[in-house]
Amino acid sequence: MTDQISHTPTPPALPPPSPTRDTALPELKPKHRAWVWIAVLLIFGLVFWWVLRDHGTSSSAAPTGRGATGGTVTLTSATASKGEIGVYLTAIGTVTPVYTATIVSQATGQVVAVHFREGQLVTKGTSLVDIDPRPYEATLKVAEGTLERDTHLLEQAQMDLERYQQALARNAIAKQQVDDQGKLVLQAQGTVKLDQGNVDFDRVQVDFCHIIAPITGRVGLRLIDPGNVVTSGGGTALAVITQLAPITVVFTISEDSLQQVLTQLHKTQTLEVHAYDRAQSKMIATGKLLTTDNLIDTTTGTIKMRAVFDNKSGDNKGYPLFPNQFVNTRLLVDTLHDVTLVDSSAIQHNGTQAFVWVIQDGKAQTRNITTGTTDNNLTQVTGLNPGEVVADSSFEKLQNGSKVNIVQQQGPGQNQNQNQNRQQNQNNDNSQQNKSGKGKSKGQSGSKSH
Secondary structure (H helix, E strand, C coil): CCCCCCCCCCCCCCCCCCCCHHHHCCCCCHHHHHHHHHHHHHHHHHHHHHHHHHHHHHHHHCCCCCCCCCCEEEEEEEECEEEEEEEEEEEEEEEEECCEEEEECCCCEEEEEECCCCCCEECCCCEEEEECCHHHHHHHHHHHHHHHHHHHHHHHHHHHHHHHHHHHHCCCCCHHHHHHHHHHHHHHHHHHHHHHHHHHHHHHHHHHCEEECCCCEEECCCCCCCCCEECCCCCCEEEEEECCCCEEEEEEEEHHHHHHHHHHHHHHCCCEEEEECCCCCCEEEEEEEEEECCCCECCCCEEEEEEEECCCCCCCCCCCCCCCCEEEEEEEEEEEEEEEEEEHHHCEEECCEEEEEEEECCEEEEEEEEEEEEECCEEEEECCCCCCEEECCCHHHCCCCEEEEEEEEECCCHHHHHHHHHHHHHHHHHHHHHHHHHHHHHHHHHHHHC
16 A cells, blocks of 8 residues: 655745835935934924024014103112211120119018019119018127127236236236236137127128118019018029110121121220111110120121110100110121212112113113112112212113103112101001091090980
């Protein structure tokens, strides 16, 4: 039996594919592909630059204000001038009394009288509190009696010594007896001194029962009432007295400014210090720098200073500074003379660069300046000449070459004075309106009651 071999029919061979467009193009090399992308990016960048340029041209051509359209800008102006200005160091300070006395009892006993009123101004030596002195007076009498007895014993011993000395001169007694009597006299003298010390101590204890004011100042709130028992050294305060005039202010400055202060202090011996209220809108008092601390605080990099103030009001209506009051201090360390001053409100800033709008021939031009110290709305500047006029308002409407119309020309510092006067007038109007409103409400309530 022959094996039958089956053969699978072989499909006919396909003709080779005809070349198409995709296969006909040669494959791009990586280097050529990179050049294509660079060209695309350059074209995109040129188009983006062209769009931005057209946008900037249209924006600059569009008017931004009345000054940009060629119209006249109405504004107020300020005039630079030559003068002097103070260089100040501003710091936070605390009003500190020169003397503060906490009155405590140095005797044990019952309080029998309190002679002061709360908040009373007392002078040195004024009676404040009385403690029952009778136990101490009795002890004093005992000590005085002992002193008197021992004094007479001393006198007796001295008389005997004189007799023995006379007898010794006649060889009536032995010299040893005279020497013994002399030592007895010395012992009696020591006893008398001891008794005198006891008497003085008891007198001091009696004086401690009458407490007086050690300084001149204002008494605080009453801390003890009659009938209470106080103890010597107990630590319970009976009253606190603070001196009000003169008074000091303690404040701190940076260690970087210390040498400047010390240099001026050695030159002029006194530096002026102004104390302002919390809002720095009203000057309370004027004093002088008294001293500086001897150490710099390493944790804060500052040093303490103390200024002294007379603390006396001209109308005798009280004391401008009050103990532990918060104040803002301004220490005058130097005065600049013959410098150019201009209103601070006229100075504009472009980043860190300061500039002003100078008015010349009815047109505004920018000018860069360098600013210095500032005080009372005046700033010391360089780059501006005294007498030049600068714009003080309508800055958003100005461009270089803009025509201006000055409605009001002010001297240095007049802008601040006008604002202060305007604020004061507004406060007066408000107070008058409040008074009139109260009067009307009272009239209405009266008519209703009728």
